[in-house]
Amino acid sequence: AFQDYYPDILNHCYGCGRMNDRGLKIKSYWDGDESICTFKPKPYHISVPGYVYGGLIASLIDCHCTGTASAAAYRAEGRDMDTEPPLRFLTASLHVDYLRPTPLDVPLEIQASVKEIKGRKVVIAAKLTAAGEICARGEVVAVQVPEHLIPK
Numbered sequence: 001a002f003q004d005y006y007p008d009i010l011n012h013c014y015g016c017g018r019m020n021d022r023g024l025k026i027k028s029y030w031d032g033d034e035s036i037c038t039f040k041p042k043p044y045h046i047s048v049p050g051y052v053y054g055g056l057i058a059s060l061i062d063c064h065c066t067g068t069a070s071a072a073a074y075r076a077e078g079r080d081m082d083t084e085p086p087l088r089f090l091t092a093s094l095h096v097d098y099l100r101p102t103p104l105d106v107p108l109e110i111q112a113s114v115k116e117i118k119g120r121k122v123v124i125a126a127k128l129t130a131a132g133e134i135c136a137r138g139e140v141v142a143v144q145v146p147e148h149l150i151p152k
Helices: 055-078
Strands: 030-031 035-037 089-098 107-120 122-129 133-144
Touching: 030 055, 030 107, 035 122, 035 133, 055 107, 055 122, 055 133
Parallel strands: none
Antiparallel strands: 030 035, 035 107, 089 133, 107 122, 122 133
């Protein structure tokens, strides 16, 4: 998974950090030119009975897209994800369109594709599906973490 390559010092995110014991710990992978992530919501990820809280949907799209931005940046530079310096991305903009209620009792799949890589910015488009139905679409503008924010 992309997130497995994040250095420990940059791996505490609630959505995707393996160092966050209470986080979602999502995992994202390449599937050709797209990336994919699967997540099974827990009963407490509820909004109204039977459906997923919209904030979880936004978080899944957000973290999957920033992970995809990181992997895409490494790919664009022809580098392996475990090479230095680390390429980690933060969200500059997150837009989510909720198309239909998302059922709580099935795995969610998030697919993402790179729309643009320009300098320290990567734009990613995503869709979240449940039981084969598109429930949400999103777009993330991700920017590379500035060096002064990386703990030494």
